[in-house]
Every structure is written in structure tokens, then in C-alpha cells.
Amino acid sequence: MxxxxxxxxxxxxxxxxxxxxxxxxxxxxxxxxGGQSLVPTMxxxxxxxxxxxxxxxxxxxxxxxxxxxxxxxxxCVRHAAFHRPVTDGPLGRLLAEVVHHIxxxxxxxxxxxxxxxxxxxxxxxxxxxxxxxxxxxxxKSARGVRSIAAEDFLAGVMTxxxxxxxxxxxxxxxxxxxxxxxxxxxxxRRAGDFALAMTLVTYQVDRGRVTNAHIGVxxxxxxxxxxxxxxxxxxxxxxxxxxxxxAADAAAAAMDPMEDINTSAEYRRDLVRTLxxxxxxxxxx
Amino acid sequence: xxxxxxxTLTINGRRYSRNIDARRTxxxxxxxDCGQTxxxxxxxxxxxxxxxxxxxxxxxxxxxxxxxxxDGCEIRTVEGLANGKELHPMQxxxxxxxxxxxxxxxxxxxMLAVGVLEREPDISDEALLDVLSSNLCxxxxxANIVKAVRAAAKEMRAR
Numbered sequence: 001m002x003x004x005x006x007x008x009x010x011x012x013x014x015x016x017x018x019x020x021x022x023x024x025x026x027x028x029x030x031x032x033x034g035g036q037s038l039v040p041t042m043x044x045x046x047x048x049x050x051x052x053x054x055x056x057x058x059x060x061x062x063x064x065x066x067x068x069x070x071x072x073x074x075x076c077v078r079h080a081a082f083h084r085p086v087t088d089g090p091l092g093r094l095l096a097e098v099v100h101h102i103x104x105x106x107x108x109x110x111x112x113x114x115x116x117x118x119x120x121x122x123x124x125x126x127x128x129x130x131x132x133x134x135x136x137x138x139x140k141s142a143r144g145v146r147s148i149a150a151e152d153f154l155a156g157v158m159t160x161x162x163x164x165x166x167x168x169x170x171x172x173x174x175x176x177x178x179x180x181x182x183x184x185x186x187x188x189r190r191a192g193d194f195a196l197a198m199t200l201v202t203y204q205v206d207r208g209r210v211t212n213a214h215i216g217v218x219x220x221x222x223x224x225x226x227x228x229x230x231x232x233x234x235x236x237x238x239x240x241x242x243x244x245x246x247a248a249d250a251a252a253a254a255m256d257p258m259e260d261i262n263t264s265a266e267y268r269r270d271l272v273r274t275l276x277x278x279x280x281x282x283x284x285x
Numbered sequence: 286x287x288x289x290x291x292x293t294l295t296i297n298g299r300r301y302s303r304n305i306d307a308r309r310t311x312x313x314x315x316x317x318d319c320g321q322t323x324x325x326x327x328x329x330x331x332x333x334x335x336x337x338x339x340x341x342x343x344x345x346x347x348x349x350x351x352x353x354x355x356d357g358c359e360i361r362t363v364e365g366l367a368n369g370k371e372l373h374p375m376q377x378x379x380x381x382x383x384x385x386x387x388x389x390x391x392x393x394x395x396m397l398a399v400g401v402l403e404r405e406p407d408i409s410d411e412a413l414l415d416v417l418s419s420n421l422c423x424x425x426x427x428a429n430i431v432k433a434v435r436a437a438a439k440e441m442r443a444r
Contacts, residue, residue: 001329001330002308002310002313002329003308003310003351004308005287005288005306005307005308006288006307006308007288007307008288008290008307008351008353032354035349035350035351035354036331036346036349039310039330039331039348039349039350039351040330040331040349043329043330043348044330052307054354056354080343100415104334104416104418104419105344105397105401105415105416105419106334106337106343106344106345106346106397106400106419107331107346107349107419109343109344109345110343110345110346110349110350191415191418192418192419
């Protein structure tokens with residue numbers, strides 16, 4: 001229950017950090033941000049990185065700001081930063097609602113938004129937010145900078161398309177239009193546990209018809225994603241019980257659910273149907 | 286393979302300069318290297334909350350932070366709560382509400398509750414319940430713990 005030995009590195013700038021990663025990633029060097037998933041994994045000796053590059057002291061990575069129509073979230077912005085709305089309008093309220101479902105208060109003091117994305121737990125609330133709202137992620141390495149769409153970034157259980165020498169320096173979320181309706185629903189057996197299934201929905205209503213529906217599902221499959229069939233079932237319909245039920249059925253049908261010793265695929269599929277329906281109802285005018 | 290670092294922790298106002306291996310957790314260094322054994326170590330993987338301490342005012346799991354990361358930080362532990370012989374209102378509330386049985390989880394609950402209330406004095410009773418769900422009490426004395434924290438919250442707000 002004690003982590004194995006490693007060499008500790010504490011860069012002061014992003015350039016120093018990526019230079020270290022370029023050198024150390026081939027020798028099993030990893031990034032340490034909030035550490036709320038990595039350190040327990042190391043305590044269990046499931047991870048034994050030879051080097052840790054601690055980015056907590058890197059200047060500028062705690063930046064959290066709205067740049068025109070985008071919310072930029074730096075690599076060291078902690079979950080607790082979202083306890084209160086970080087921006088006016090629905091996006092700030094949405095993030096403030098979702099954050100209270102992430103682990104527990106002391107974990108939220110240390111854990112980071114971008115760290116959750118890089119860890120890519122299928123039941124990560126922030127991964128669901130990134131997928132549902134079409135986040136764009138910025139990865140930097142000594143080789144250069146690239147932008148990655150959230151749907152291309154999340155590749156499977158604890159797996160992303162980030163290269164070992166790349167540092168996820170920022171996530172960008174589009175600011176939601178003022179009339180966006182949203183709801184988040186998740187199911188777990190105890191407060192703070194990993195969700196067995198969860199959903200985030202956003203949509204607008206224009207002249208009595210749903211437009212711009214985003215229906216994301218997490219915790220049920222190997223990674224959170226938008227469910228196009230459910231969105232199609234909802235767009236251009238009146239926001240009523242029949243439309244919500246159709247979208248929920250479409251989401252459930254689209255699932256390829258994970259199974260574990262306590263939870264069958266069919267159970268997760270049913271949870272998805274119920275949670276999507278509840279979320280759409282909760283968001284309704 | 287060791288990787289030693291010279292660090293300075295300020296624990297309850299007293300400075301401790303130590304030379305420690307990078308792999309040592311903050312919880313272990315507080316206890317074993319600085320002799321402040323009021324902070325308890327339970328699960329060692331961030332689930333039980335017994336090791337909760339305040340790092341620069343934030344309640345965190347001391348087992349999920351490496352001590353080297355806390356270099357230069359102000360740390361508060363249960364030993365720093367009382368003012369001489371006068372108990373902190375949170376400690377007194379725990380006594381008055383019978384909120385401890387075996388006492389193992391108590392330092393973690395105290396630091397969690399004090400840390401949250403100092404940051405958010407006006408936190409609702411409902412939100413406090415959610416905060417307290419973070420820590421485990423194997424005596425299952427939760428009802429009295431919640432009662433004590435709510436009582437102390439009222440007193441701390443009144444001050």
C-alpha cells in the first residue's frame with residue numbers, strides 16, 4: 001500500500017514540462033496533476049512509473065477563462081473551481097451541477113478537469129461533459145501543438161489518443177447559447193461512487209420544436225459519447241413525453257453496455273433508458 | 286532507487302525541514318518524520334478520509350499527495366485545532382454530541398468539517414451531509430457526527 005520509488009520532476013514552464021516528457025516518456029515517465037486517480041493506483045502498485053512530472057508548479061496551467069465563445073480550462077484547474085458557476089449562462093450552471101457528482105469534496109480540492117479527461121475512466125463526469133458538448137483538447141509536446149476533438153480523444157476504458165510525450169494543456173468548451181436547456185442524471189449505489197450509468201442532455205426549443213439536441217451517455221459503455229440516434233429522435237419534435245420516450249428508447253438501443261460482476265448489460269441498458277428520459281423531462285420547459 | 290528531496294513543511298505553525306524520498310506520502314511524513322500522529326492512516330488509497338488535513342486551507346487526503354508536493358505549504362492537523370486547553374468549537378461539539386466512539390476516524394472528520402466551514406461558512410445543512418459522506422466511520426456513528434458538525438457550524442457562524 002505504499003507507492004514504489006520514482007524520480008520526481010517539478011518543471012516551472014510548459015516548455016520544461018514537455019521537454020521532460022520527451023526525454024522521460026520512453027522511460028515510463030508520467031504526468032502528475034491532481035493525483036487523485038494516479039496515486040491510489042500507485043499505492044496498489046498497479047502503476048509503477050519510473051518518473052513523475054509534476055505539473056502543479058507550471059506557470060499558467062491554472063488558467064480558467066472565457067475567450068469570446070469558448071471556456072478555456074487549463075491543465076491544473078481543479079474540480080472545486082466549478083463549485084460555483086464559472087461563467088454566466090447555462091454552461092456555468094451546468095458545470096456547477098455536474099461537479100457535485102464527482103467523487104467527494106476533498107478529492108475535488110485536488111483533482112483536475114483535464115486530469116479526468118486524460119485518465120479517461122468510462123464513468124468520468126468530465127469525460128461525459130467533454131463528449132456531449134464537443135470539447136476541443138489541446139495537446140502539446142516537444143514536437144508541436146495539436147487540437148483533438150473530444151470524440152477522437154476518448155478511445156476506450158482508461159485509453160486516450162494522447163501520445164505518451166504529450167501534455168494535455170487545456171480543454172475548451174463552447175459557451176452554450178443563453179436559451180440552452182440542460183439536465184444531468186446519474187445512478188450509483190452510494191454517494192460518490194462511480195456511476196453505473198449517467199447522461200447529460202442539452203437542447204433548445206424554437207417555436208415549439210426541439211433543436212440542437214445533444215444527448216451524451218457515460219458510464220455504460222467503454223467511453224462516454226453522444227448518441228446520434230437519440231438526438232435524431234428528439235430534434236424537430238415538440239418537447240413532450242412521447243418525444244422524450246422515443247429518444248430514451250433510441251439511446252438504450254444504441255448501447256453496447258459494459259458488464260461487471262454486479263451489473264449486467266441489460267441492467268445498464270435499462271438504466272440508460274430511464275436516465276435519458278428523466279434528464280429530458282428535467283430539462284423541459 | 287531513491288530520489289531524496291529536501292523539503293520544509295509548516296505544520297500547525299511550526300516548521301519542519303526534512304530530507305525525504307519522493308515516494309513518501311504527505312500522511313506518512315506528517316506522522317513518521319514530523320511526529321504528528323494525530324493524523325490517522327486508514328485505507329491509504331483515498332477512500333476513508335481518516336488522513337484528511339488542511340493544505341493551504343484546503344481539506345485534502347494526505348495519502349493522495351506526495352510530501353514533496355507540499356514543500357513550502359501551510360499544513361494544519363488535528364493537533365492544531367485546540368487553543369491551549371480550550372477545545373475548538375468543532376472538537377467540543379463532537380464531545381457534547383457523542384460523535385466519537387473508537388475515535389480512529391475523528392481527526393479526519395474534524396479537519397474535513399473545519400476546513401469546509403472555514404471556506405464556506407454559510408453552507409447548508411443538506412450540503413454538509415454531502416460533504417460528510419466523503420469520510421468513513423466504521424463504528425457507523427454518522428448520525429451523531431452529522432449532529433455535531435451542524436451544531437458546530439451554527440456556533441462558528443455566530444462568531
